[in-house]
Amino acid sequence: MTPEPVTPEPVISEPAPVTLPEKRTVDVVTVTPNPAIDWTVTVPGFAAGAVNRATGERSQPAGKGVNVAAALAGYGQGVAATGFLGRDNAAAFEAFFAARRIGDAFVRVDGPTRTGIKIVDPDRQETTDVNFPGAMVSGDHLDALRERVKALAARGNRWFVLAGSLPPGADASLYAVLTRSITAAGCRVVVDTSGDALHQALDAAPSIVKPNVHELEALAGRALPSTADVADAARALLERGVELAAVSMGAEGALFVTREAIVHARPPAVEVGSTVGAGDAMVAGIVAARLAGLDLAATARLATAFSVAALTRKEPGAPSRAEIEAIAERVGIDPVG
Ligand SMILES: Nc1ncnc2c1ncn2[C@@H]1O[C@H](COP(=O)(O)OP(=O)(O)OP(=O)(O)O)[C@@H](O)[C@H]1O
Numbered sequence: 001m002t003p004e005p006v007t008p009e010p011v012i013s014e015p016a017p018v019t020l021p022e023k024r025t026v027d028v029v030t031v032t033p034n035p036a037i038d039w040t041v042t043v044p045g046f047a048a049g050a051v052n053r054a055t056g057e058r059s060q061p062a063g064k065g066v067n068v069a070a071a072l073a074g075y076g077q078g079v080a081a082t083g084f085l086g087r088d089n090a091a092a093f094e095a096f097f098a099a100r101r102i103g104d105a106f107v108r109v110d111g112p113t114r115t116g117i118k119i120v121d122p123d124r125q126e127t128t129d130v131n132f133p134g135a136m137v138s139g140d141h142l143d144a145l146r147e148r149v150k151a152l153a154a155r156g157n158r159w160f161v162l163a164g165s166l167p168p169g170a171d172a173s174l175y176a177v178l179t180r181s182i183t184a185a186g187c188r189v190v191v192d193t194s195g196d197a198l199h200q201a202l203d204a205a206p207s208i209v210k211p212n213v214h215e216l217e218a219l220a221g222r223a224l225p226s227t228a229d230v231a232d233a234a235r236a237l238l239e240r241g242v243e244l245a246a247v248s249m250g251a252e253g254a255l256f257v258t259r260e261a262i263v264h265a266r267p268p269a270v271e272v273g274s275t276v277g278a279g280d281a282m283v284a285g286i287v288a289a290r291l292a293g294l295d296l297a298a299t300a301r302l303a304t305a306f307s308v309a310a311l312t313r314k315e316p317g318a319p320s321r322a323e324i325e326a327i328a329e330r331v332g333i334d335p336v337g
Pocket residue numbers: 211212213247248249250251252253254266267270272275276277278279280281282304307308311
């Protein structure tokens with residue numbers, strides 16, 4: 001099979017500065033190899049196998065690293081985003097990045113970026129997801145992404161967030177390979193993915209990982225019914241070179257585990273709109289906390305506030321710094337062990 005041609009694009013060492021506001025330098029680069037457009041359809045009383053009536057719809061560029069970039073940009077951080085974008089519907093992403101001052105460093109590929117369907121039932125407060133695997137990427141595309149990440153890491157002293165699933169055609173070692181190249185250039189890596197991609201990424205010792213408890217159970221190969229079980233499994237990740245393992249547990253909050261200490265961050269009682277993307281917002285909050293040089297408890301507090309701000313938000317768009325900081329004061333922090 002001949003590899004798909006990749007339109008020659010200059011490998012940029014910096015995203016176009018026009019997309020970043022004045023005085024913002026790029027502190028964070030998010031990598032989303034398999035983004036999606038989320039097509040959210042509101043269907044009160046949705047029933048499978050029946051005729052349903054939609055009362056609303058919304059289409060929004062997404063994918064974990066795109067969500068992380070949007071949350072960080074909303075907080076005021078300088079962010080660029082890379083990964084693969086299908087040329088056919090790139091315009092929606094381009095408008096999204098421009099509106100949020102996110103530097104666009106995506107590698108363009110032929111065809112469209114996949115669309116995922118989210119059916120929201122406001123009556124039962126349930127969301128039904130229909131996800132597509134995404135378009136196949138070629139060896140040339142993967143080479144272009146590796147080169148781009150290398151170029152973006154060349155300045156050193158940046159955070160990289162590698163997030164979400166891998167597209168068909170990408171080997172499960174992709175995040176491990178990228179982590180090694182980023183770390184070698186003097187930048188730091190957060191990985192938020194699952195399954196084999198996460199398993200292999202750990203061999204490259206990213207600085208931070210944020211599995212949810214289900215992803216950690218899959219990794220550990222056992223159920224983790226108690227907080228002590230979760231803490232044990234998270235400590236095993238530290239032995240592999242991770243500095244901070246944040247394990248999110250939905251409404252139960254999250255454990256933030258380092259070699260020195262463990263804290264349990266508990267979200268305040270809130271009215272939850274949709275929990276979609278709460279984990280992505282938490283990843284953004286962890287990076288914002290690291291950039292601010294916060295200690296473990298303050299990191300846990302800010303990261304939890306990012307996630308709660310995302311899941312209580314009524315309007316579209318990322319929460320502001322002021323909204324997040326107001327929530328942070330209401331996060332409970334308990335030392336563990
Ligand atoms: N129902 C909820 N009530 C209050 N807080 C919540 C709820 N769900 C999630 N959170 C907050 O969001 C954080 C991350 O949520 P969760 O563990 O669901 O992440 P995730 O499974 O990685 O989500 P994602 O779908 O974004 O990948 C939690 O640690 C908690 O602070």
